[in-house]
Amino acid sequence: MSIAMLITMLLCFALTVSVAVSIGLAAILGIQLGNVNMLVAVKEMFNSLNKFPLAAIPFFILAGNLMETGGISRRLVEFAKSIVGGVQGGLPMTCVLTCMIFAAVSGSSVATTFAIGAILIPALVKHGYPSNYAAALQATSAELGVVIPPSIPMILYGVAAEVSIGELFIAGFGPGIFIGVSLMAFVHIYCRFKGWGKNDGDGRLAFGKATIQAGWALLMPIIILGGIYGGVFTPTEASAVAVFYALFIGIVMYREIKPRDIFPILKKSVVSSAVIMFIIANAGLFAFLLTRAGVPDAIGRWLEAVLESPAMFLLGVNIALFIIGMFIETGAAIIVLAPILAPVGMYFGIDPVHFGMVMVVNLALGMITPPFGVNLFAACTVARLSLDQVIGRLWPFVAVILCCLMVITYVPALSLTLRDLVYR
Numbered sequence: 237m238s239i240a241m242l243i244t245m246l247l248c249f250a251l252t253v254s255v256a257v258s259i260g261l262a263a264i265l266g267i268q269l270g271n272v273n274m275l276v277a278v279k280e281m282f283n284s285l286n287k288f289p290l291a292a293i294p295f296f297i298l299a300g301n302l303m304e305t306g307g308i309s310r311r312l313v314e315f316a317k318s319i320v321g322g323v324q325g326g327l328p329m330t331c332v333l334t335c336m337i338f339a340a341v342s343g344s345s346v347a348t349t350f351a352i353g354a355i356l357i358p359a360l361v362k363h364g365y366p367s368n369y370a371a372a373l374q375a376t377s378a379e380l381g382v383v384i385p386p387s388i389p390m391i392l393y394g395v396a397a398e399v400s401i402g403e404l405f406i407a408g409f410g411p412g413i414f415i416g417v418s419l420m421a422f423v424h425i426y427c428r429f430k431g432w433g434k435n436d437g438d439g440r441l442a443f444g445k446a447t448i449q450a451g452w453a454l455l456m457p458i459i460i461l462g463g464i465y466g467g468v469f470t471p472t473e474a475s476a477v478a479v480f481y482a483l484f485i486g487i488v489m490y491r492e493i494k495p496r497d498i499f500p501i502l503k504k505s506v507v508s509s510a511v512i513m514f515i516i517a518n519a520g521l522f523a524f525l526l527t528r529a530g531v532p533d534a535i536g537r538w539l540e541a542v543l544e545s546p547a548m549f550l551l552g553v554n555i556a557l558f559i560i561g562m563f564i565e566t567g568a569a570i571i572v573l574a575p576i577l578a579p580v581g582m583y584f585g586i587d588p589v590h591f592g593m594v595m596v597v598n599l600a601l602g603m604i605t606p607p608f609g610v611n612l613f614a615a616c617t618v619a620r621l622s623l624d625q626v627i628g629r630l631w632p633f634v635a636v637i638l639c640c641l642m643v644i645t646y647v648p649a650l651s652l653t654l655r656d657l658v659y660r
Contacts, residue, residue, distance in 0.1 A: 260521070262522060276521075284516055299481075312450055324436065327436040328365070330436075353619070369629045373633065382603070386461075399578070406654055527575065557595060593651040601634065612630065
């Protein structure tokens with residue numbers, strides 16, 4: 237039954253059937269082959285969605301869309317440029333830093349790609365950077381949207397693996413900042429080597445002026461994350477606070493969100509949220525059937541026999557997740573794989589929060605690698621380029637993220653030090 241389910245799911249993926257429908261069809265086949273009552277499908281799909289932390293997902297998506305329309309992203313770009321824009325290659329570094337800041341309130345890499353890319357890709361091209369380089373840089377930088385908290389994939393992992401979302405959020409700061417700094421160092425060195433970006437500082441605002449302009453936007457991550465770790469509200473409640481604060485900034489302070497903009501923003505957010513929730517419901521049923529068939533235990537015993545140490549287990553998991561991330565949407569992969577792999581990782585003595593960071597960072601790579609690559613396709617859309625025009629510029633960035641992933645994997649302190657200071 238399990239093999240038939242997996243083959244069906246992969247075949248549907250190959251036929252470009254949507255992720256949620258592919259998982260759902262495989263699950264229905266499993267129910268039929270296993271002589272399970274079809275009422276189980278309804279029950280398990282409902283149970284998959286009947287979890288309070290999942291309420292944060294539509295709110296964070298709505299907050300990101302409000303930020304995109306409300307002028308917050310443009311002001312964050314000017315603020316980031318005032319910090320790093322004065323050096324050679326400063327504009328690509330501005331792209332990375334802006335994505336880091338925007339990620340701290342949006343939780344979505346796709347939203348980050350569109351909101352920041354719409355501003356910075358044309359600016360990079362105007363300053364003489366190749367358009368395909370600008371698109372590849374934006375797609376890669378936006379990956380930070382799921383590594384730096386709040387993060388929708390972290391919420392999904394927390395729910396699937398029954399791990400504290402607050403601990404996951406605070407653990408994400410170390411890996412997120414490490415990846416961001418590594419990307420900025422790489423683009424600075426690369427631009428000096430290529431001779432690009434010698435005039436990137438033109439038109440840069442003074443730091444004080446840029447900070448004042450972006451002040452209301454910069455308060456947003458402080459309020460959201462400070463409220464979570466200060467015990468004022470839960471991560472789920474923080475998502476609702478983010479929505480109201482983004483509305484306040486966009487309508488009252490910046491006055492860039494008009495009444496006519498509200499319905500399109502809500503419609504866009506509802507569609508995005510519904511897609512994610514449909515995937516979660518189907519993936520929950522799929523995971524239930526695999527667990528019922530004993531697949532997690534079988535995989536655990538096999539890994540125990542083949543991979544004799546935690547280091548080898550993590551290496552094997554990274555290789556598998558890198559390949560899986562190329563073909564399966566990040567959220568669906570986490571919902572299906574986290575309940576299977578996290579217990580095995582705990583058997584090997586790996587902290588489930590650290591393992592969550594490894595899973596999130598690795599699967600986030602799938603957002604910039606074809607054939608799935610939602611960030612890559614979003615950046616190509618913004619830059620008006622085809623995938624084959626961008627792919628050649630992408631691989632150096634993928635190599636940088638892979639190097640960062642190895643450090644995050646084998647240096648747990650990078651993820652756990654801040655968590656232990658706050659929660660232990």
